[in-house]
Amino acid sequence: MRAIPGGVSLAVWVSPGASRSEVVGVVDDRLRLRLSAPAHEGRANAELRRLTAELLGVARRDVSLASGAGARRKVVRVRGVGLDEARRRLQL
Numbered sequence: 001m002r003a004i005p006g007g008v009s010l011a012v013w014v015s016p017g018a019s020r021s022e023v024v025g026v027v028d029d030r031l032r033l034r035l036s037a038p039a040h041e042g043r044a045n046a047e048l049r050r051l052t053a054e055l056l057g058v059a060r061r062d063v064s065l066a067s068g069a070g071a072r073r074k075v076v077r078v079r080g081v082g083l084d085e086a087r088r089r090l091q092l
Contacts, residue, residue, distance in 0.1 A: 001031070001086060007062070007079040008086045010052070014072050016044035021051045026092060030073065045069060048076065056081050056089050 002009050011030045018034035025032050037047035049063045056063075058080045068074030078086065 001083065001090075001092070003083040004077065007077060007081055008083050009066065010076045010078065010086075012048070012074050012076055014044060014048055014074060016047075021047055023055065023090065031090065031092075042069075045074075048074070052076055052078060056086055 001011070013027060013030040013032045014035050015024075015033070016035045016037060016039040018036055020034070021036045022034050023031065024034055033048065033051065035044050035047045035051065037043040045065060049060050049065075052063045053060045056078055058078060062079040064077050066075040066077045081089070
């Protein structure tokens with residue numbers, strides 16, 4: 001996780017198709033997430049945006065994919081939350 005102008009950038013590793021969406025932990029400096037949505041037609045990416053917004057207390061429109069739309073390793077940008085606040089909310 002690193003600070004960017006107006007927010008934070010998160011490196012994540014996602015596992016789509018899980019029974020529920022949740023944070024697993026941090027592995028190799030990436031936030032590991034399980035997503036309940038399948039990796040089909042952008043559903044997992046939409047669920048990633050929803051879950052990230054919920055965890056960090058921002059609107060979905062403030063969460064965007066910077067890279068990795070078709071991969072398990074992604075970079076997510078979140079506007080409207082600082083680095084310290086993001087770490088606190090994610091309990092990192």
